[in-house]
Amino acid sequence: MIKVLDERVKQIHEKGAEPFDFDCDRRSTAGSVSQRACVFCGSRVVLYPIADAVHLIHGPIGCAAYTWDIRGSLSSGPELHRLSFSTDIQEEEVIFGGEKKLEKSLNELIDIYKPKAAFVYSTCIIGVIGDDVEAVCRKVSKEKGIPVLPVHSEGFKGTKKDGYAAACESIFKIIGTGNTDDVSEFSINIMGEFNLAGEAWIIKKYYEEMGVQVVSTMTGDGRVGDIARAHGAKLNVVQCSGSMTKLAKMMEERYGIPFIRVSYFGIEDVSEALYEVARFFKGNPEIMVKAKDLVKREISKIIPEMEKFRKALRGKKAAIYVGGAFKAFSLIKQLRYLGMEVVLAGSQTGNKEDYEFLREMCNDGTIIVDDSNPLELSKYMLEKKADLCIGGVKERPIAYKLGIGFCDHNHERKIPLAGFEGMYNFSKEVYNTVLSPVWKFAPRNRKHGGER
Ligand code: SF4
Secondary structure (H helix, E strand, O other), X not given: OOOOOHHHHHHEEEOOOOOOOOOOOOOOOOOOOOOOOOHHHHHHHHHOOEOOEEEEEEOOHHHHOOOOOOOOEOOOOOXXXXXXXXXXXXXXXXXXXXXXXXXXXXXXXXXXXXXXXXXEEEOHHHHHXXXXXXXXXXXXXXXXXXXXXXXXXXXXXXXXXXXXXXXXXXXXXXXXXXXXXXXXXXXXXXXXXXXXOOHHHHHHHHHHHHOOEEEEEEEOOEOHHHHHOHHHOOEEEXXXXXXXXXXXXXXXXXXXXXXXXXXXXXXXXXHHHHHHHHHHOOOOHHHHHHHHHHHHHHHXXXXXXXXXXXXXXXXXXXXXXXXXXXXXXXXXXXXXXXXXXXXXXXXXXXXXXXXXXXXXXXXXXXXXXXXXXXXHHHHHHHHOOOOEEEEOOOOHHXXXXXXXXXXXXXXXXXXOOOHHHHHHHHHHHHHHHHOOHHHHHOHHHOOOOOOO
């Protein structure tokens, strides 16, 4: 039997048990081997898809591991974001300071790649040695004539959420610097959409078909020039609310742009994301007419195909462990549509309000977990007899080692899961993995030591 650490007990709840005294929104418990990434990782997740900027990691080379081409964020033009640059701080710089090396690296990169902006990510050691990254960025920006933006993302200074906040603060410095003359009165910014496997393109096409102008996508297939004029849009449409709500609030305060929270996963949520925008522009009823036509057409394309998946998946059990809780809400609806039961639902960065909502949505017996770790996930997936795990790159080996089907719903995926076609892809992927014959060889499924 796997035991849960005493310090973690209040971050786990079984729906149905009383009281619901849930703990979240706090630093990870030391020694618990959290699945959560560091502050720097939170920042790079948000900023890296800006494809015409240089992304320079100021720190030892280890921080830059796992940055080159690990994301499915696609670009329709420049691909600078697929490169990984590091100042590769060594012992000498740790002792005497890394500012000179940072300045040299920035000058060299800007001369070679001619980016539209540069982001400089401060890592743990930079926070410790106290390099004045702001001053170096200011100097290089003045000399080269492009925004050079420090990202205060020292890994130790908080949680992944603090990394999101640091990224939002950097982006905010670009917004407001571009020309908005050609921005229509029916215009939006798509925020918290990272164009994984081309998802932003799918969503952008929907809105454009409705007659809505998309000024910028932040940050999938992002361009510095588009972000600079994002303050001209009339509405901010925020997905992945954990990462971008802060920026939406900053824009509301400074530029008076309201925002809505949406999700593009699942038939119900993507339809509602389109209708919500149409409702906002009620002055132009044509937008709602087009939205309804689009939804009707897209649904009629996928529904007949879905029957096979629904039939085969009915009654199967799923565990969800994702970055933001908002995605978990959509996944629960999608899995219910497929007839599946959610036995575990958790996130890395959910807040009290998110977990209360999650609890309302879940059935009795479902495990709700915040900032989990491999042991806990293994324990509950085994105890609850999950047939499927939905997570990211760090959950994949856990599922496979337990002999459980896995669906990648994180930044590394290569198949679009957003929009109506995404719902079809998602259902097909779940079907393929849950029904795979390979699981009969997993130890937990062998009968009397049987098939090998
Ligand atoms: S925790 Fe610190 S040292 Fe580790 S990757 Fe993050 S920034 Fe780098």
